[in-house]
Amino acid sequence: xxxxxxxxxxxxxxxxxxxxxxxxxxxxxxxxxxxxxxxxxxxxxxxxxxxxxxxxxxxxxxxxxxxxxxxxxxxxxxxxxxxxxxxxxxxxxxxxxxxxxxxxxxxxxxxxxxxxxxxxxxxxxxxxxxxxxxxxxxxxxxxxxxxxxxxxxxxxxxxxxxxxxxxxxxxxxxxxxxxxxxxxxxxxxxxxxxxxxxxxxxxxxxxxxxxxxxxxxxxxxxxxxxxxxxxxxxxxxxxxxxxxxxxxxxxxxxxxxxxxxxxxxxxxxxxxxxxxxxxxxxxxxxxxxxxxxxxxxxxxxxxxxxxxxxxxxxxxxxxxxxxxxxxxxxxxxxxxxxxxxxxxxxxxxxxxxxxxxxxxxxxxxxxxxxxxxxxxxxxxxxxxxxxxxxxxxxxxxxxxxxxxxxxxxxxxxxxxxxxxxxxxxxxxxxxxxxx
Numbered sequence: 001x002x003x004x005x006x007x008x009x010x011x012x013x014x015x016x017x018x019x020x021x022x023x024x025x026x027x028x029x030x031x032x033x034x035x036x037x038x039x040x041x042x043x044x045x046x047x048x049x050x051x052x053x054x055x056x057x058x059x060x061x062x063x064x065x066x067x068x069x070x071x072x073x074x075x076x077x078x079x080x081x082x083x084x085x086x087x088x089x090x091x092x093x094x095x096x097x098x099x100x101x102x103x104x105x106x107x108x109x110x111x112x113x114x115x116x117x118x119x120x121x122x123x124x125x126x127x128x129x130x131x132x133x134x135x136x137x138x139x140x141x142x143x144x145x146x147x148x149x150x151x152x153x154x155x156x157x158x159x160x161x162x163x164x165x166x167x168x169x170x171x172x173x174x175x176x177x178x179x180x181x182x183x184x185x186x187x188x189x190x191x192x193x194x195x196x197x198x199x200x201x202x203x204x205x206x207x208x209x210x211x212x213x214x215x216x217x218x219x220x221x222x223x224x225x226x227x228x229x230x231x232x233x234x235x236x237x238x239x240x241x242x243x244x245x246x247x248x249x250x251x252x253x254x255x256x257x258x259x260x261x262x263x264x265x266x267x268x269x270x271x272x273x274x275x276x277x278x279x280x281x282x283x284x285x286x287x288x289x290x291x292x293x294x295x296x297x298x299x300x301x302x303x304x305x306x307x308x309x310x311x312x313x314x315x316x317x318x319x320x321x322x323x324x325x326x327x328x329x330x331x332x333x334x335x336x337x338x339x340x341x342x343x344x345x346x347x348x349x350x351x352x353x354x355x356x357x358x359x360x361x362x363x364x365x366x367x368x369x370x371x372x373x374x375x376x377x378x379x380x381x382x383x384x385x386x387x388x389x390x391x392x393x394x395x396x397x398x399x400x401x402x403x404x405x406x407x408x409x410x411x412x413x414x415x416x417x418x419x420x421x422x423x424x425x426x427x428x429x430x431x432x433x434x435x
Contacts, residue, residue, distance in 0.1 A: 029074070029108035029202035030093045031273055032059070033308060034082040034101060041316065043079060051078040059086060062096055074198045075273050079284040080312045085273035087202065106303040108199050110268025111275065111294040113152065113220045113261060114323040114335070119249070128245065142250025144170045146191070147229045148287040150278045150294065151221030152269070153214040153259035154193065156184050158222055160230030160246065161255065163188035175256055175285030182213035189231055192256035194281055199273030204265045214259040218269075221257060224293045228321075229253040239370045241353055258282055261294070270294050272305035279309025283316050293323040295335035307338040314340045357416065359383075384415040402431040 039047040055076045059069035075085035085108060088096070097105040119125050124136045131137075144167075154161065166188045175192035177185070184193050193214035201207050216222045230248035237243040258278040261270035275294065282290055290313055292306055301307045310320035322336035324345035336343045355369035360380060375381065386407060390399030394406035402419035403426055412434075419431045 027087050027089055029085060029199065029273060030088050031085045031106055031108055031276065031305070032083050032096055032102060033104045033302060035103050036312070037080065037082045048078045051082070052076045055084045059084065062092055074202060075277050077276060077280045079280050080316065081276055081280045081308065083276070085199065085276070104300070104302045106299070108202060108271055108273040111270040111272070111306070113218070113269055114293050114295045114326045119247070139250070140252065142229060142253035145250055145253040145289065146170065146173060146256065146287045147250065147253050147289045147291060148256045148258055148282040148285070149221060149225040149228065150258045150260055150275060150282070150290065150292045151224055152218040152261040153195065153216035153221045154184070154190060154225055154257035155216045155222040156186070156190055158226065159233045160226035160248070161187070161190045162231050164231065166252070170254065172286045173254070178214065180213045180215070181209045182215040184213060184215050189254060190257065191254045192285060193259070194278070195259040196274040196277045197262060198277070199271030200262050200265060202273070203271070211262065214257050216259070218261070220293070221259065221261070224291060225255055225257060228291050229255050241370050256282070256285065256287060275305040276309055279313060283313050283318060287318060290318055290320045292320065295323055295325045298335065298337065301338050304338070306336055307341070310338060310341050382415045383418055384412060386417060386419045389417065401425045402434045404430065404434065407434050
C-alpha cells in the first residue's frame with residue numbers, strides 16, 4: 001500500500017520544481033521606432049549623445065538597467081530617424097510596443113534586391129544630340145545634384161564613376177569616404193561611401209574584415225548607381241550589340257554609395273536595421289535624391305524600413321525613388337507603396353536583339369541572343385533536355401533549370417541545350433555560362 005501511494009505523492013513535488021525551472025526565451029533583433037527628434041536638422045555632438053542616452057534610459061526602464069540596454073542596442077538612430085535596433089525577447093518587444101511614445105516595433109527583417117538607348121527612347125536625346133527642349137538642358141544634366149544609392153555598394157574603378165569634366169565637390173556635401181579594407185577611393189564624382197552591416201551580424205554572427213568595405217562584389221549597386229547618374233562613357237557595347245555612349249539619367253550629378261546589402265544569408269541580402277542606418281546617414285550627409293532598388297514585404301508603412309527612412313528623407317526635402325519590384329505584372333505584386341515614395345516599375349524599350357531556332361518539324365522559335373555569331377543555317381543539331389544532360393550525382397530539379405555544376409559537358413557538346421525558366425531561379429545569363 002505504501003509503494004502504490006508514493007508516485008502520487010511525488011507527482012505534485014516534481015511538478016512544483018518543473019514549474020520553477022525558467023524556460024529559455026529566444027532573442028531576436030527588433031527595431032523600435034519612436035518617430036522624429038526634437039533637435040533641429042543640424043544636431044550637435046551634445047544632441048546626438050543626449051539622444052543615445054535617452055535610448056539607453058528608455059530601454060533600460062524595461063530591462064531594469066541601462067547597462068543591459070547598452071549591451072543589446074546595436075544601432076541608435078540619432079540624427080533624423082528616432083529609434084534604435086536591439087536584441088530583445090518577444091515578450092520584451094511586445095511590452096515596449098505598448099508604450100504610448102512608441103510608434104512601432106518590428107523585426108529586423110530582410111529585403112531583396114529588385115542600355116545605352118534608354119535616354120533616346122525617353123526623348124532626352126536624339127541620335128546622341130541633346131535637343132534644346134530636352135529636360136536634360138533645363139536640369140543641366142543634373143549638375144551638382146547629389147544622388148545617394150542604398151544598395152550593394154559601388155565598383156569605384158568603373159568609368160561611369162570617373163570625375164572627368166567635373167568641378168569641385170559641392171560645399172553642401174557633409175558626408176565621408178569611410179575607411180575601407182578593399183581600397184575604395186572617392187573622387188569628384190563618387191564623393192562618398194559608407195557601409196552598414198550590424199543588422200546582418202545579428203543573424204550571421206561576427207563578421208570578418210572583408211565586410212568592412214563599400215566595394216560592390218554583386219554588381220547590382222554599381223548598375224543602379226550608374227543608371228541613375230553614371231558619367232558619359234563612349235564606345236560601349238555588349239558583344240558588339242547596342243554600341244553607343246552609356247550614361248546615367250543625371251550624368252553630371254555627384255554620387256554616394258551606401259552599402260547595406262551583402263552576400264545572401266538564408267536567402268536575404270539586406271536587413272532593415274542597416275537600411276534605416278543608411279537613410280539616417282544619407283539625410284545627414286546632405287543628399288538631394290535617394291535611390292533604393294530594394295523591396296521587402298507589404299507591411300504597414302511604419303513597420304517597413306524603406307517607408308520609414310523615406311518618410312524622414314522627404315520631410316527634409318529629399319526625393320526618394322524606389323523600385324516597384326521584380327515579380328510583376330500580376331495584380332498585387334508592386335512593392336514600396338508608401339505615398340511619399342516615387343515608385344518606378346520596369347518598362348520596355350524600342351529595340352530587341354532577336355535570334356531564331358528552326359526545328360526539324362518546320363517550327364521557328366523566336367528568342368533573344370547577344371551572341372556575335374549564329375549556328376550554320378544548313379546544319380541541324382540535336383536537342384537535349386537539361387534533365388537528360390545532368391551529372392549522375394546532380395538532382396533533376398536543379399539540372400532542368402541549368403544550375404551551375406549540374407550538367408555533364410560530354411552530354412551537351414554539339415547539341416542545343418533546353419533549360420527551363422522557373423520563378424526566382426538563376427538568371428538566364430547564368431544558364432548560358434553552363435555551356
